[in-house]
Amino acid sequence: MIGNVLSRLSQRVHAASRRYSGIEAKLRRALTVYLHEKNESTAEGFSQYEMRLPSHQNAIDAMPGWSSAFPPLAQVSAGTIPLFADSRILKALATHGSIEGKHVLEVGPLEGMHTYILSEYGAARVDAIEANKLCYLRCLVTKEILKLDRASFHLGDIQLWLRDTDTRYDFGLASGVLYHMPDPGEFLHLLSLRVKSVFIWTHYYDEAAMPKSDVRHNPFTGIVESRSVAGMTVHYHERGYQHANTDASFCGGMKDRHYWLRKQEIISLLQHLGYDDVVILDDDPSHSGGPCFSILARQSAAQ
Structure with missing residues (x-):
C-alpha cells in the first residue's frame, strides 16, 4: 500500500x-x-x-507645446501663431512713442516673441516675468535663437516681483495676463507703483455681449465678488479652466479659479491708480474667447 x-x-x-x-x-x-x-x-x-547634428531646431523639438512661430530669419519650425509681428503690440508702440533706451517690464512673455519686438524697437533692458515653467524654458530657447541679449527672463510670480523690486519702469507690457489672475485688481495696483506707462490686452466680463446662453460664458461659475482695490470697489467674476491645464500647451494662470473684470471698471481702476491718460486702442466684444480690448494707460510726468 x-x-x-x-x-x-x-x-x-x-x-x-x-x-x-x-x-x-x-x-x-x-x-x-x-x-x-x-x-x-x-x-x-x-x-x-540628442543624437542629431547640433541645431536650434533640436532645442525647439526638445520642448513640446509651442504656440508661437519664429521670424523667418530664424529658419526653424515651432508653433503657428506669428506673435513676433503681433499687430496689437506694434500698434501700442506706435501710439506710445519710442521705447529706445527705455527700461521695460514684460508680464507673461509666453515664448519670448513680444520680447523680440521690444528688443527690435530698441529697449535698453527688458525684465520679462513668466510663472509657467515650460513657457519660461521656451523663452530661454527663444533668447538663444534670436539673441535677445538685452532681455532677462525671470521665473516666478509677477505680484511678488512688483512688491520686492525698487525698479521704476518706463513702459510695461501685459498682454494676455490680466484675465488669468486670481487677483487682477491688486496686480494693477502693484503695477501702478512701478510702471509709468502700460499696454494691456485682456478679456473682460460683459453680460450683454456674453449672456449666460453664450458658450463663451460656460466656464464662469456665477460667483461674483466685490473687492476693494486701493479704496475702489471692483467686481470679480469667477471662472475656471475646465481642465484645460492638462494640455502641454496650456499657458493660463497659476490657479484654476481666476477672475474677469468689467471693462469700465478696468478703465476706472487704472484712472483711480494714477493713470490719467487711458486710451482704448481696440475693442472686440465678439472675440471667440470672450469680449476683449486693448488699452494704453499713462501716468503724467508729474507722478
Whole structure:
C-alpha cells in the first residue's frame, strides 16, 4: 500500500516538474526577447540625449507645446501663431512713442516673441516675468535663437516681483495676463507703483455681449465678488479652466479659479491708480474667447 502511495506521489512530482520546466522555458524566452530589445534600444542611444547634428531646431523639438512661430530669419519650425509681428503690440508702440533706451517690464512673455519686438524697437533692458515653467524654458530657447541679449527672463510670480523690486519702469507690457489672475485688481495696483506707462490686452466680463446662453460664458461659475482695490470697489467674476491645464500647451494662470473684470471698471481702476491718460486702442466684444480690448494707460510726468 505504501508502495502505491509513493508511486502516485512520484508521478505527481514528475508531472509538476514538467509543468515548471515549461514555465521556466517560457520565462527564459521572454527574458531573452526583453534583453535583446533593451540592447537594441541602448544601441540607438538613451532618450534623454540628442543624437542629431547640433541645431536650434533640436532645442525647439526638445520642448513640446509651442504656440508661437519664429521670424523667418530664424529658419526653424515651432508653433503657428506669428506673435513676433503681433499687430496689437506694434500698434501700442506706435501710439506710445519710442521705447529706445527705455527700461521695460514684460508680464507673461509666453515664448519670448513680444520680447523680440521690444528688443527690435530698441529697449535698453527688458525684465520679462513668466510663472509657467515650460513657457519660461521656451523663452530661454527663444533668447538663444534670436539673441535677445538685452532681455532677462525671470521665473516666478509677477505680484511678488512688483512688491520686492525698487525698479521704476518706463513702459510695461501685459498682454494676455490680466484675465488669468486670481487677483487682477491688486496686480494693477502693484503695477501702478512701478510702471509709468502700460499696454494691456485682456478679456473682460460683459453680460450683454456674453449672456449666460453664450458658450463663451460656460466656464464662469456665477460667483461674483466685490473687492476693494486701493479704496475702489471692483467686481470679480469667477471662472475656471475646465481642465484645460492638462494640455502641454496650456499657458493660463497659476490657479484654476481666476477672475474677469468689467471693462469700465478696468478703465476706472487704472484712472483711480494714477493713470490719467487711458486710451482704448481696440475693442472686440465678439472675440471667440470672450469680449476683449486693448488699452494704453499713462501716468503724467508729474507722478
